[in-house]
Amino acid sequence: MTRIISVANQKGGVGKTTTAVNLAAALAEAGTKVLAVDLDPQGHLTINMGCRRPDELEHTIYDLLTDHRVNVGDVLLRSEGMGLDFIPANIDLSGAELQLVTEFGRESILREKLEPIEGRYDYVVIDCPPSLGLLCINALVASTDVIIPLQCEYFGMKGMQQLQRTIDRVRVKLNSHLHIAGILPTLYKSRTLHSQEVLDLVKGAYPDLVFPITVDSSIRFAETPLAGQSILEYAPNSPGSRSYRALAKAVIAQGGDGGAVEVSGTAERPRERVRAARG
Numbered sequence: 001m002t003r004i005i006s007v008a009n010q011k012g013g014v015g016k017t018t019t020a021v022n023l024a025a026a027l028a029e030a031g032t033k034v035l036a037v038d039l040d041p042q043g044h045l046t047i048n049m050g051c052r053r054p055d056e057l058e059h060t061i062y063d064l065l066t067d068h069r070v071n072v073g074d075v076l077l078r079s080e081g082m083g084l085d086f087i088p089a090n091i092d093l094s095g096a097e098l099q100l101v102t103e104f105g106r107e108s109i110l111r112e113k114l115e116p117i118e119g120r121y122d123y124v125v126i127d128c129p130p131s132l133g134l135l136c137i138n139a140l141v142a143s144t145d146v147i148i149p150l151q152c153e154y155f156g157m158k159g160m161q162q163l164q165r166t167i168d169r170v171r172v173k174l175n176s177h178l179h180i181a182g183i184l185p186t187l188y189k190s191r192t193l194h195s196q197e198v199l200d201l202v203k204g205a206y207p208d209l210v211f212p213i214t215v216d217s218s219i220r221f222a223e224t225p226l227a228g229q230s231i232l233e234y235a236p237n238s239p240g241s242r243s244y245r246a247l248a249k250a251v252i253a254q255g256g257d258g259g260a261v262e263v264s265g266t267a268e269r270p271r272e273r274v275r276a277a278r279g
Contacts, residue, residue, distance in 0.1 A: 001118075001119070002117065002118050002119060002120070002121050002122065002123070002124060003122070003123050003124070003144050003145060003251075004114070004123075004124040004126065004142055004143045004144050004145070005023070005123060005124065005125050005126065005143060005144070005145045005146070005147055005181065005251070006126045006128050006136075006139040006140055006142075006143040006145070006146050006147070007019050007020040007023070007125065007126065007127055007128060007146075007147050007148075007149060008128040008136060008139065008140065008146055008147075008148060008163065009128075009130070009148055009149055009150065009156075009159065009163060010130060010131055010132045010136070010159060010162065010163055010166075011130060011151070011155070011156055011159045012130035013130075013151070014149050014150065014151040014156055014186055014187065015149040015151065015184075015186035015187055015215060015221075016040075016127060016128060016130070016149050017040065017044040017045050017048065017127050018149075018186070018215070018221050018231075019147065019149045019184060019186065019215070019244075019247075020036060020045055020125050020126070020127035021036065021045055021048045021049070021082075021127075021224075021230055022230050022231050022232065022240070022241075022244040023125055023147070023244060023247055023248060023251070024036040024082070024084055024086075024123070024125040024230075025082040025083075025084065025230035025231075025232050025233070025244070026230075026232060026244045026245050026247065026248035027084075027122070027123050027125070027248045027251065027252070028082055028083040028084040029083070029232060029245070029248070030245075030248055030249070030252060032122040032123055032252070033084075033120070033121045033122045033123070034083075034084040034085070034121060034122065034123045034124075034125065035076075035084065035085045035086065035087070035117065035121045035123070035124045035125070036049070036079075036084060036085070036086040036087070036124075036125050036126075036127070037061065037086070037087045037124060037125065037126040037127065037139075038061060038086065038087060038088055038089035038127050039061060039089060039093070039110075039126050039127055039128055039129060039135055039136075039138075039139055040089060040093070040127055040128065040129040040130070041089060041090070041091050041092075041093040041094035041129065042089075042091075042129075043055075043088065043089045043090045043091065043093075044127075044225065045086070045089070045127040046060075046086070046088040046089055046090065047225050047228075048224060048225045048228065048229075048230075049077070049079045049082065049086050049088070049228065050079055050081065050228030050229075051077065051088055051228075052228075054088055054089065054090040055090045055091060057088055057090060059074050059075045060075060060087075060088050060089050060090050060092060060093065061075060061087050061088065061089045061093060062089065062090070062092040062093045062095075062096050063075060064087065064113050065093075065096050065100065065109055065110065065113065065138075066096055066099050066100070071113070071116065072087070072113055072114060072116055072117055073116075075087050075088070081228070081229060081230075081233055082229075082230050082232075082233070085121075093135070096134075096135065097133055097134045097135060100134055100138075101134070106134060106138075107134070107137050107138060107141050107174055108138070108141050108142075108174070109138060110138040110139060110141070110142045111138070111141050111142035114142055123251075126139045126142070126143065132162070132163070132166050136166075137166075137170065137174075140166070140167065140170045140174075140175065140178060141170060141174045141175045141178075142175075143175070143178055144177055144178065144179075145178075145179060145180070145181040145251075145254075146167060146178065146179070146180050146181060147180075147181050147182055147183075147184055147251075148160070148163065148180065148182070148183045148184065149184050149186045149215075150183050150184065150185055150186060150202060151186055151187045152185050152186070152187060152188045152189070152194075152195040152198045152199050152202075152214075153187075153194070153195075153198060156198070157198055157201060157202055157205075160183075160202075160205075160206075164180075167180065180209055181251065181254060182209055182210065182211040182250070183202065183206055183209045183210045183211065184211050184213065184215065184247065185199050185202065185210065185211070185213075185214045185215065186214075186215045187215070187217045188214040188215060188216050188217060189216070189217050190214075190216060199214070211247065211250055213243050213246045213247055213250065214243065215240060215243045215244070216239050216240065216243070218238070218239070218240050220234065220235045220238055220240055221240060230244075231244060232244065232245070
């Protein structure tokens with residue numbers, strides 16, 4: 001069975017694309033067959049895959065969603081460096097929500113379009129836009145799992161409540177199989193008390209959902225799109241690479257059962273620092 005994982009958070013700048021790209025690359029590195037889907041009109045995942053001019057692409061996810069004649073095979077591209085396939089996006093996608101509003105079954109169009117690849121890939125990783133609009137709803141309806149990158153700042157934590165309500169509504173109305181695979185603390189600054197306190201609060205509020213992994217804030221992540229590489233290729237021995245390999249290991253270990261999985265990773269030291277700060 002293909003597991004479809006949406007990387008979602010309505011707040012921008014929390015590491016959604018970074019997580020989608022590097023989780024997909026880490027899963028591929030682990031020997032699984034992976035498809036990454038860019039569902040953000042900014043096209044950042046597409047650029048990170050090495051596509052320098054996404055606006056010049058003949059077919060993108062926009063065509064897949066809005067043209068019944070276009071199938072998933074028409075829009076697939078390949079990242080040889082990362083060893084995975086991807087569906088690109090560009091600014092055209094910003095107009096898709098208006099076109100989909102009048103469509104019958106508009107919330108499930110992406111799910112229907114992805115049905116032909118069921119079983120062809122082990123994992124599909126969807127980079128969602130920073131909103132809770134129709135594109136994000138389509139991703140959640142198509143998915144088996146959601147990973148929520150959560151910036152270790154107070155406002156990032158507050159936004160979790162709205163996102164969780166949306167996920168709950170999708171589960172009740174449109175996709176009963178959807179579950180939260182985990183919350184991933186991102187942009188973590190281990191030397192700041194604020195990051196430590198927020199991480200502690202998130203673990204207290206969602207004790208069974210927080211991955212025991214943190215993705216530290218690093219300039220390396222900002223450099224990878226220019227190189228058209230994942231952090232695993234660009235800086236294979238960096239803390240960021242270790243974090244995303246640990247995340248891939250956790251996702252694989254989950255199977256289809258859900259729930260956070262204890263794995264070794266960079267979260268052990270932050271947890272010790274939080275306890276020390278509290279003491």
